[in-house]
Amino acid sequence: MNICLNDKIFEVLCNVVTSENVRAYVIGGWVRDCLLKRNHADKDIDIVVIGSGINIARKAARKIDPKIKVSVFKNFGTAMFKNAEYEIEFVGARKESYDRTSRKPVVEDGTLEDDQKRRDFTINALAISINKETFGEFLDPFGGVEDLKKKIIKTPLEPDKTFSDDPLRMMRAIRFATQLNFTIEENTFKSITENVERIKIVSPERIVTELNKILMCEHPSKGFILLEKSGLLKIILPELENLRGIETKEGKTHKDNFLHSIKVLDNISKNTDNLWLRWAALLHDIAKPVTKKYLPETGWSFHGHEYVGSKMIPDIFRKLKLPLNEKMKYVQKIIDLHLRPIVLSQELVTDSAVRRLLFEAGDDIDDLMILCEADITSKNEAKKTKHLENFKLVRIKLKEIEEKDAVRNFQPPVDGSEIIEAFGIKPGKEVGIIKNAIREAILDGIIPNEHDAARKLMMDKGKELGLIPAVTDALS
Ligand code: ATP
Ligand code: MG
Numbered sequence: 313m314n315i316c317l318n319d320k321i322f323e324v325l326c327n328v329v330t331s332e333n334v335r336a337y338v339i340g341g342w343v344r345d346c347l348l349k350r351n352h353a354d355k356d357i358d359i360v361v362i363g364s365g366i367n368i369a370r371k372a373a374r375k376i377d378p379k380i381k382v383s384v385f386k387n388f389g390t391a392m393f394k395n396a397e398y399e400i401e402f403v404g405a406r407k408e409s410y411d412r413t414s415r416k417p418v419v420e421d422g423t424l425e426d427d428q429k430r431r432d433f434t435i436n437a438l439a440i441s442i443n444k445e446t447f448g449e450f451l452d453p454f455g456g457v458e459d460l461k462k463k464i465i466k467t468p469l470e471p472d473k474t475f476s477d478d479p480l481r482m483m484r485a486i487r488f489a490t491q492l493n494f495t496i497e498e499n500t501f502k503s504i505t506e507n508v509e510r511i512k513i514v515s516p517e518r519i520v521t522e523l524n525k526i527l528m529c530e531h532p533s534k535g536f537i538l539l540e541k542s543g544l545l546k547i548i549l550p551e552l553e554n555l556r557g558i559e560t561k562e563g564k565t566h567k568d569n570f571l572h573s574i575k576v577l578d579n580i581s582k583n584t585d586n587l588w589l590r591w592a593a594l595l596h597d598i599a600k601p602v603t604k605k606y607l608p609e610t611g612w613s614f615h616g617h618e619y620v621g622s623k624m625i626p627d628i629f630r631k632l633k634l635p636l637n638e639k640m641k642y643v644q645k646i647i648d649l650h651l652r653p654i655v656l657s658q659e660l661v662t663d664s665a666v667r668r669l670l671f672e673a674g675d676d677i678d679d680l681m682i683l684c685e686a687d688i689t690s691k692n693e694a695k696k697t698k699h700l701e702n703f704k705l706v707r708i709k710l711k712e713i714e715e716k717d718a719v720r721n722f723q724p725p726v727d728g729s730e731i732i733e734a735f736g737i738k739p740g741k742e743v744g745i746i747k748n749a750i751r752e753a754i755l756d757g758i759i760p761n762e763h764d765a766a767r768k769l770m771m772d773k774g775k776e777l778g779l780i781p782a783v784t785d786a787l788s
Pocket of ligand 1: 339340341342356358430431432433436437478480481
């Protein structure tokens, strides 16, 4: 018995295709991951049918649960349904031919082998029969099993054809190499380097789906090195490519900020599964090239790169069709603040500096600290240990101040309506001035973060502004 067909679902599918008298195979990711003993949370099964995939999808769905809704994509000859456990996609075996301007092929019915040829990689073209007489038989015309053993990503056909037909496959090659820790076979990689320009016909949404998958890998740096080496990075994320390289002046060299950035990304990936924090790590030094200066006295400086970097994010996100909502703002904020904890760790820290950071970072303070710790990439172990020790102190300090002053999610203890009422005034600039004065006094530690102290300051400040207390307060 083939272990890839152990799930009970294949018995059901076997009965359907056998009684319908069509040949069918499980193909692609399911087979690959089963042979790799890779566990997936989502169980995607791809079935290729020599005949109508749509018909088999409908019949199978009826057998599994008559209430299941089948989604049919007539134009593609595919259909899919899902239940609690599986998402199963059915496709009629097909032969594809492409014209050079688009990823959309002209499709006609084909044999199993035709269908395997249009797959992206040998390891994704493996098929297993699910018909009764041949249940569990492997159909592996391109040596996919062997390539799985050798840990190789290789196209089933001549690579130039595979990549030129659908250039997204170049991104997929690098994504699979990163996810599975495989090597891209030499000819295949060479062909990617020669076809990079073709990526321009692929929509940014598809490209970013692959980038996000690379970012979520255990060691995402591998993917970015391959993107860089192949020449794809220059086209899809030139700002990151610009970080590459070192420069020396008067014997002083700065580090390669591309290698540094992807090292930080690897570091942070040990401590977070938050995609957006990983993006922040990748892009935290993105403005180093545009802020770079050489100062004879002090050497290389990247003054303001955190601020300028955070301002570069909307453009980058827009081009990549990443969300322009609070996710983007979060990435900007983390980048903008990424040097602040380091400053706190180096100098004699005042409470007010800590309070201000807590106020500005709010609930993202923990994520910010995770980035700062990942940002220590010094090869000097003693130095690294010292920095990490310093950060421990910063964390303790943050905790102390937060417990004492609760400014992490600062809500002013006296709000606008209380000010309006106290002086019997209309909303206007005085309200803003007083609110501001209260916030600053709390952050500077001049008054505690409490109502009575804030109210007293409000009264003083109001009088300073020439406001007259309303009756209730004048009497008290
Ligand atoms: P995962 O789901 O983990 O991303 P997968 O291999 O299942 O991996 P899917 O995108 O779900 O990838 O596609 C299923 C199968 O369809 C692949 O295994 C491959 O055989 C084929 N395939 C998907 N996209 C392409 C493509 N752009 N070109 C050629 N074949 C593809
Ligand atoms: Mg899949």
